[in-house]
Amino acid sequence: MKRYTVGLTGASGIIYGITLIRELLAQGCEVHVVVSRAAGLVMQQEQGWQPGENAGQALDSLQSCYPCLISYGNDDIAAPIASGSYLTEAMIIMPCTMSTISALACGSSSSLMERAADVMLKENRPLVVVPRETPLSTIHIRNMLQLAEAGARIVPAMPAFYHNPRGIQDLVDFMVGKVLDILKIPHQMFSRYGEN
Numbered sequence: 001m002k003r004y005t006v007g008l009t010g011a012s013g014i015i016y017g018i019t020l021i022r023e024l025l026a027q028g029c030e031v032h033v034v035v036s037r038a039a040g041l042v043m044q045q046e047q048g049w050q051p052g053e054n055a056g057q058a059l060d061s062l063q064s065c066y067p068c069l070i071s072y073g074n075d076d077i078a079a080p081i082a083s084g085s086y087l088t089e090a091m092i093i094m095p096c097t098m099s100t101i102s103a104l105a106c107g108s109s110s111s112l113m114e115r116a117a118d119v120m121l122k123e124n125r126p127l128v129v130v131p132r133e134t135p136l137s138t139i140h141i142r143n144m145l146q147l148a149e150a151g152a153r154i155v156p157a158m159p160a161f162y163h164n165p166r167g168i169q170d171l172v173d174f175m176v177g178k179v180l181d182i183l184k185i186p187h188q189m190f191s192r193y194g195e196n
Contacts, residue, residue: 001068003030003088004183005081005120007113010038011095013132013157014046015168020094020176021069023187030068032081032088034113037074038097074111081116090126090183091117094176095157098133098140105146121150128179132157153182163191 004024008017017039024031035043043049072079080086093100093113100113104127109115120127129152133140144154155178159171170190177189 001028001030003032005032005034005088005091005116007034007036007091007093007096007100007117008039008043009036009093009095009097009100009113010042011097011132012042012046013095014039014042015172016130016132016157016175017092017094018047019169019172020092020179023176023180023189024185025066025069027185027187028068031066031070032079033069033071034074034079034081034116035071036100036111036113072112074113076112077115079112079116082112082119084119084123088120088125090128091120092128092130092179092183093117094128094130094179095132096129098131098143101129101131101140101147102143104129104152105143105150117152121152124151126183127152128155128182129153130155130157130175130179155179155182162193 006017006021008014021031021033081088103114104117107118109118117127129147131144148154157175159174163174165171173189177187180187180189
């Protein structure tokens with residue numbers, strides 16, 4: 001069973017990460033999820049989850065269907081994914097705040113999210129970050145460049161329209177599909193250019 005780590009941060013667009021988690025689970029993968037405190041607030045605002053729910057409670061409905069979903073709080077620095085000896089195929093932070101990108105670009109490891117991402121870079125394993133911010137300042141651009149030079153893949157949340165999306169979920173599925181393409185995971189998330 002392939003194992004992936006997914007980070008959810010406080011950027012708008014939490015639906016991207018939730019859709020990615022569901023697709024990985026549907027494909028039979030083991031998924032380790034790290035949810036920042038700010039992501040919990042975004043889940044309340046954008047997904048209607050109840051105030052006071054922690055990451056584990058918010059993901060309970062998924063965990064009851066998929067026992068290979070493991071969630072951690074961002075302060076759980078002793079979690080297995082914080083160690084380079086714990087093997088994972090890749091880590092995806094979707095959506096990714098500019099604050100998280102800044103921390104990763106500087107090599108910070110003050111939270112589980114940062115430590116798990118730092119492990120991916122130091123072990124030369126795939127790290128994909130999906131920033132969802134606009135406009136970008138020169139600081140944001142420099143941080144993304146520094147992170148890309150360290151080996152991360154930067155995949156801004158910029159959905160395409162050539163597949164004739166009919167709603168928000170189609171746009172979300174396109175971005176999740178682009179991430180899966182980078183990870184070389186087959187999928188049917190969107191119609192490819194020239195196929196529709």
